[in-house]
Amino acid sequence: MALKGLDIFKLTPKTNCKECGNPTCMAFAMKVAQGSIEVTKCPHLSEEVLAKLAESTAPPMKTLTLKSGDTEYKLGGETVLFRHEKTFVSKTLYAFTLSDTMDDAEVKAVMDESLKVDYERIGERMYAELIFVKYTGNADRFVELARKAAEAGRGVILSCSDPATASKAVAEIADAKPVLDGANASNYEEMSKIATENGLLLGVTGENLDELYDTVEKLEALGNKNLVLNVGCNSIKTAFEAAVQIRRAAILNKDRVFGYPSLVDVAAMAPGDEAMQTALASLFTVKYGSIIVLEKMTYAESLALHGLRQNIFTDPQKPMKVEPGIYPLNKADENAPCCITVDFALTYFVVSGELERSGVPVNLLISDAGGYSVLTAWAAGKLSASSIAKFITDYDIENKIKNRNLILPGKVAVLKGELQEKLPGWNVVVGPNEAVALVKFMREFANK
Amino acid sequence: MPFKKPVQKFNAAINAVELGVGEKKIVLGGQNVMPFYTFDNAIENPPRIGVEISDLGFEDQVPGIRDFYAGCKTVADMAKKAAELEDVDFVCIRLDSADPNGENAPVADCVETARAVSEAIDKPLVIIGCDNDEKDAQLFEKVADALQGKNALYLSAKEENYKSIAAAVGLAYGQKVGAESSVDLNLAKQLNVLISQIGVDAKNIVMNIGTAASGYGFEYVISTLDRVNSAALSQNDAMLQMPIITPVSSETWAVKESTATEEDMPQWGSAETRGISMEVTTAVAVLASGSSAVILRHPTSIKTVAKLIKELI
Ligand code: SF4
Numbered sequence: 001m002a003l004k005g006l007d008i009f010k011l012t013p014k015t016n017c018k019e020c021g022n023p024t025c026m027a028f029a030m031k032v033a034q035g036s037i038e039v040t041k042c043p044h045l046s047e048e049v050l051a052k053l054a055e056s057t058a059p060p061m062k063t064l065t066l067k068s069g070d071t072e073y074k075l076g077g078e079t080v081l082f083r084h085e086k087t088f089v090s091k092t093l094y095a096f097t098l099s100d101t102m103d104d105a106e107v108k109a110v111m112d113e114s115l116k117v118d119y120e121r122i123g124e125r126m127y128a129e130l131i132f133v134k135y136t137g138n139a140d141r142f143v144e145l146a147r148k149a150a151e152a153g154r155g156v157i158l159s160c161s162d163p164a165t166a167s168k169a170v171a172e173i174a175d176a177k178p179v180l181d182g183a184n185a186s187n188y189e190e191m192s193k194i195a196t197e198n199g200l201l202l203g204v205t206g207e208n209l210d211e212l213y214d215t216v217e218k219l220e221a222l223g224n225k226n227l228v229l230n231v232g233c234n235s236i237k238t239a240f241e242a243a244v245q246i247r248r249a250a251i252l253n254k255d256r257v258f259g260y261p262s263l264v265d266v267a268a269m270a271p272g273d274e275a276m277q278t279a280l281a282s283l284f285t286v287k288y289g290s291i292i293v294l295e296k297m298t299y300a301e302s303l304a305l306h307g308l309r310q311n312i313f314t315d316p317q318k319p320m321k322v323e324p325g326i327y328p329l330n331k332a333d334e335n336a337p338c339c340i341t342v343d344f345a346l347t348y349f350v351v352s353g354e355l356e357r358s359g360v361p362v363n364l365l366i367s368d369a370g371g372y373s374v375l376t377a378w379a380a381g382k383l384s385a386s387s388i389a390k391f392i393t394d395y396d397i398e399n400k401i402k403n404r405n406l407i408l409p410g411k412v413a414v415l416k417g418e419l420q421e422k423l424p425g426w427n428v429v430v431g432p433n434e435a436v437a438l439v440k441f442m443r444e445f446a447n448k
Numbered sequence: 449m450p451f452k453k454p455v456q457k458f459n460a461a462i463n464a465v466e467l468g469v470g471e472k473k474i475v476l477g478g479q480n481v482m483p484f485y486t487f488d489n490a491i492e493n494p495p496r497i498g499v500e501i502s503d504l505g506f507e508d509q510v511p512g513i514r515d516f517y518a519g520c521k522t523v524a525d526m527a528k529k530a531a532e533l534e535d536v537d538f539v540c541i542r543l544d545s546a547d548p549n550g551e552n553a554p555v556a557d558c559v560e561t562a563r564a565v566s567e568a569i570d571k572p573l574v575i576i577g578c579d580n581d582e583k584d585a586q587l588f589e590k591v592a593d594a595l596q597g598k599n600a601l602y603l604s605a606k607e608e609n610y611k612s613i614a615a616a617v618g619l620a621y622g623q624k625v626g627a628e629s630s631v632d633l634n635l636a637k638q639l640n641v642l643i644s645q646i647g648v649d650a651k652n653i654v655m656n657i658g659t660a661a662s663g664y665g666f667e668y669v670i671s672t673l674d675r676v677n678s679a680a681l682s683q684n685d686a687m688l689q690m691p692i693i694t695p696v697s698s699e700t701w702a703v704k705e706s707t708a709t710e711e712d713m714p715q716w717g718s719a720e721t722r723g724i725s726m727e728v729t730t731a732v733a734v735l736a737s738g739s740s741a742v743i744l745r746h747p748t749s750i751k752t753v754a755k756l757i758k759e760l761i
Contacts, residue, residue, distance in 0.1 A: 082678070084671040116715065121663075213451035236759040241487045248454040255452065275752040278725050282662075282732040283756070286670065300721040303705040304729035307663020314667050346665030353664070353703055436579075440549060 005033035008053065013044045032057060060250045061259040063090065064201055064226060067177040068129040068155030075201075075228065075290045076261035081251055083312060090261070091313040092285045094305065095130035095157055095293045097267050098145045100138040107145065114297040115152060122322055122345055126306040128154065128297035132265070133169075135160035135182075143169045150176040157181050157203070157263075157291070163190035174198050179291075181205075181230055181263060185215050192224045203263055205230035209242055216257050227260045228291065233268040236280065240287070247288040261290030268293075274301070281305050285312060320345035321371040325395060327352065332361035337405035337445070338397070339431065339438075340388060342369035342377045350435045358442035363401055367391040374409045385418035392423060407431040407445070455488050457481065460684035462677075462691050462740065463651055464493065467538060467624060468572025469599050474537050476654060476740045477691030480681065483738050484760045494761040496537040496741040497754055498574055499530040500697050503561050504544045504551070510720040516747050524564040531569040533747065535754030540574040540603075540695075540743050541565045546587055547578040555583075555590050562591045566598055573600040574626075574743070576695070581609040589616040596621050603695070604628030604656050607635070610643055618648030626693065631658035631668045633675045633688070640687045654741075655690045661699040662730045669694075670737045677738035691740035700726040701745060724748050732756060 009029035020041040022028040031037040032053065039045065039053040063077030073093055080086045096114040098107055118127040131149040133156060135142040142165060149156045150173040160166040161182035170180060181203025183191040188204065195202035204219060204227055206212030212229065219227060231242035242262075249258040264284045270276035278301050281292050285308055294301065314320055321343045328336070329352060341351050343366050355362050367388060369377035377383035392398065404426045408416060410433035420428045432441045457480065464478035474496055481488040483495075503523050520526045527539050541562060545553035566573050575591055577584030588602045589612060603626035605613035610627070618625040627643055629635040636657045644650055657676060660666045673692065679685040700706060706723035708716065716722060727749040731742040735757070744750050 082671070082674045083667065084675055209453070210451050236756070237486070240484060240760060244485065245453060245487070248456070249451070252454045252456075253452065257451075273752075274721075275724055275728055275748055276755060279728045279732045279752050279756045282729040283736050286733045286736045298721070299716045300718070300725040303716070303722060304662050304725040307661075307705070308666065308729055308733060311663060311665070311667040312670065346668075349664045356704055357702065357707070 005030040008032050011045070011049045011053065012042065015044070017044070019043055055256075058256075059259075060254050060256065061247075061261070062225065064228070064261060066093070066130075066155055066179060066201060068093075069153040071129075073129060073155070076259075078247070078288075079251065081247065087315045088313050090290065092289055092309050093129045093155075093291050094281070094297060094302075095132040095155075095291060096128050096297045097132045097134055097293060097295050098149055099134040100136055100141040100145060102145075107148070110296045111148075111152065115154075117297050117299055117302045121306060121310060122320055124306075124310055126302060126310075128294075128302075130155040130157055130179075130291065130293075132157045132159055132181075132267075132293045135162065135165055135169075139165040139168065143172050146173050146178070149173075150178070155179070157293070159203075159265075161187055161191070163187055163194060166191065167194050170194055170198050170200065179203055179228060179263075181228065183215065183219065185211050188215050188219055189222065192219055192222055195226070196224055201226050201228050203228045203230045205232050207232075207234075208238070209245055212242070213257055216260070220257070228263050229258065229260050230263045230265070231289075233265050236269050239264060239269060240283065243284060243288045262288060263291040263293070264289040265293040267295040271295070274298070277301070278304065282308060285309050322348045322366055324366050324368040324391065326397070326400060327364040327366060328361075329355050329364055330359055330361045332363050334400065334402045336361040336363050336401075337403050337407060338363045338365050338401060339407040340365040340367060340391075341409055342367060342372060342374055342383055344369070344371050344373045344377070347373055351438065354435045354438040355442060358439040360442040360446045362407075362442060363403075365391070365395075365397065365406075374411050378412050378415075383412060383415075385415045385422050388415070388419055389422040398425070405429060405445075410434075453487075456485065457488055458681040458684075460681050460689065462680055463653075463689050465624065465651060465654055465691050467574075467599060467601055469597065470570060472571045473599070474572055476693065477689075479740075482677070482681070483736050486761060491761055493740075494757050495735050495739065497535060497750055497757075498538040498540045498693075498741060498743045499533065499536045499750060500540045500542060500576075500695070500743045500745050501526045501530055502542040502544045503553075503558070504542075510723055510746070512720055512724075512746055512748060522564065523561055524568040527565040528568040531571045533750060535750050536571065537741075538572040538574055538601075539565070539569055540576055542576040542578075542698075543587060543591075544578050546580070546583050548580055548583055550578070555586050558587055559590045559594045563594050566595055566600070573598060574603060574693075575600055576603045581606060585609040585612045588613050592617045592621040592623055595623070599623055601626055601654055601693070603693070605639075605643065607639060607642075610639060611646065614643045614646045614648050618643065618652050619646065622652075624652050624654055626654050626656055627690070628656040629658060631660070631672050633657075633672055633679065636672070636676060637679075637685070637687050640690060644687070650686065650690065653690045655692045656694065657692055659694050659696065659699050659734070661703045661705075661726055662733060663705070664699070664703060666730070666733070670733060673734060673737035673739060692738060693741040693743070694731075694734045694739040695743040696731045696734065697727055697743055697745035697749075700730050720746075724752075728752050 012025040156178035266280035461480035462477035
């Protein structure tokens with residue numbers, strides 16, 4: 001539980017010696033409580049008091065590290081409930097499932113389909129970072145699948161609440177540093193031992209929030225603070241409540257017992273129903289799921305969910321940018337006309353979407369405008385006749401594209417004259433003000 | 449130490465707005481907790497689902513939607529078919545034919561379509577315009593006159609044309625005004641204020657705060673919803689307490705994730721499955737962020753989102 005200013009004050013020597021740079025110990029205590037000064041600034045605190053304060057002034061949710069192949073991902077570390085307050089820092093990770101009930105053909109089908117989904121979207125690799133290996137009673141098969149999962153080069157989660165089997169599987173793939181998910185009220189001591197000895201994150205679950213809370217407290221008493229909280233799958237309603245309550249307890253109540261990332265097995269909540277799993281994955285991506293387990297990762301699920309995740313975990317202060325360059329659409333070649341716009345990701349998406357809908361082959365030119373929208377970039381001097389002319393030269397457009405029609409966003413029609421002077425070989429055309437009008441505009445333009 | 453459950457209960461609530469008449473009428477909004485937080489307080493009116501049809505039919509029709517409407521000869525037939533779906537709470541008819549840059553159908557024809565649709569169904573009706581500010585204003589005035597007593601919702605009145613729409617729909621013919629803004633809390637609020645100043649009761653306004661498909665600058669939609677919702681509940685801002693309706697399908701079925709054919713993107717698999725996935729993902733995310741209603745197209749999406757709502761409420 002977080003300490004209040006007054007509680008911290010009680011732990012200071014109350015001598016007001018000012019060595020910490022504050023007029024009084026009280027002022028110092030207040031600042032520590034707000035998080036605006038380090039406790040170590042006071043040289044007169046005992047080791048014991050320092051430890052106590054360090055614990056209570058730590059961030060509300062722990063940041064843990066998880067290995068997926070050669071990549072390390074951060075889990076948790078969130079400080080707010082809504083993304084407009086502050087950036088959500090650790091993006092949701094997605095897993096697909098291998099169960100010991102699946103035969104070789106099923107395993108191969110799921111692996112082939114899910115591993116195939118691996119692509120880039122605005123500078124981010126999109127794929128299922130994790131494989132969830134599920135034990136339901138067949139220990140040999142479970143260990144075999146654990147090995148198979150580790151060999152796939154993705155992170156592994158071992159879902160197993162039987163300590164003997166868990167320890168066999170862990171021994172088999174210890175180097176892959178799997179997450180061991182399966183601690184509960186009755187087995188937590190043994191499970192915690194396996195996890196700590198191998199340096200693994202431990203997944204904990206409970207029949208309800210009270211039991212989970214109790215088990216986490218017991219695990220912390222054993223010294224294990226590398227935990228992931230499995231919200232359970234008794235029902236969609238209780239899983240949602242758990243995900244929300246865990247996050248709210250950590251952020252609003254500063255209750256560190258629940259200051260851990262979460263795991264949500266949506267595959268178990270809607271077996272065989274891909275659309276429902278997608279719905280649940282969307283829900284838990286928006287509301288506080290750190291790891292989401294699906295049956296498989298298909299392109300249909302990935303395109304929607306990874307797009308959602310990329311948006312939700314964007315820094316609200318920092319717009320997403322796309323790389324400047326030539327983006328040929330509708331199979332455009334060097335003979336297709338050019339449309340130019342800015343590198344603000346939202347602009348790019350809207351404009352490229354409408355251009356694609358027109359069906360007209362066109363080269364979309366994205367110029368470097370500092371990630372601003374058209375009007376803002378223009379107002380900030382980042383989109384001008386000179387910047388466009390420079391882009392045309394820097395990216396060697398005249399040698400790469402033969403067509404000499406350049407369509408300008410309607411909102412910066414004022415640039416036409418100057419641009420025409422700077423690009424003598426080109427025919428500068430003013431396009432529509434709004435992207436929605438592009439479909440009609442391009443079709444008419446192509447017919448001319 | 450036992451777990452102390454945090455609770456966020458508010459002394460304010462989203463307005464409860466009635467749509468439709470008779471047995472099948474529905475209420476949008478009314479909740480005084482965060483979306484789906486039934487553990488804080490009961491949510492009386494679950495989020496609602498509308499089905500979207502167009503008087504032109506849709507381009508790139510996917511098999512699941514085409515098959516569903518197979519045999520329908522008129523828009524009214526389609527509306528009847530759609531309304532028969534158990535999970536559908538209301539029907540949305542887009543009067544796309546009115547678009548001056550398209551078919552430019554006369555207002556009188558559209559009024560006839562709207563009347564026929566309204567007579568074919570017993571569920572509440574939402575009228576969507578053709579996205580031309582001037583034409584929508586003319587259109588809504590006449591449709592609202594023809595549908596007096598039906599308590600329909602009109603999408604949308606915008607900054608550019610709210611005056612005549614609010615006066616006709618909200619005042620003269622006593623129906624529900626949809627106030628559309630573009631993904632910005634202040635713009636949303638300002639439009640509500642303007643419409644209220646004309647004399648439309650806040651209880652007759654529903655908001656569309658703007659929309660996008662998942663992956664397409666969708667973070668602005670989510671954050672605007674979050675902020676509007678928290679201003680409405682925690683700051684008791686009466687000019688932001690109108691329930692929110694989000695047209696989802698018109699966005700999600702237009703992006704390349706849904707439209708790219710399997711020939712063009714063989715590794716992506718069935719375009720229909722991708723379209724459903726985009727529709728479901730986007731719909732659930734806006735519902736989880738405070739929208740009180742979504743507008744969808746595909747029967748599988750409707751079934752899935754309805755099932756999730758039932759599970760959560
Ligand atoms: S340095 Fe420590 S003892 Fe001295 S004023 Fe600051 S808090 Fe008090």
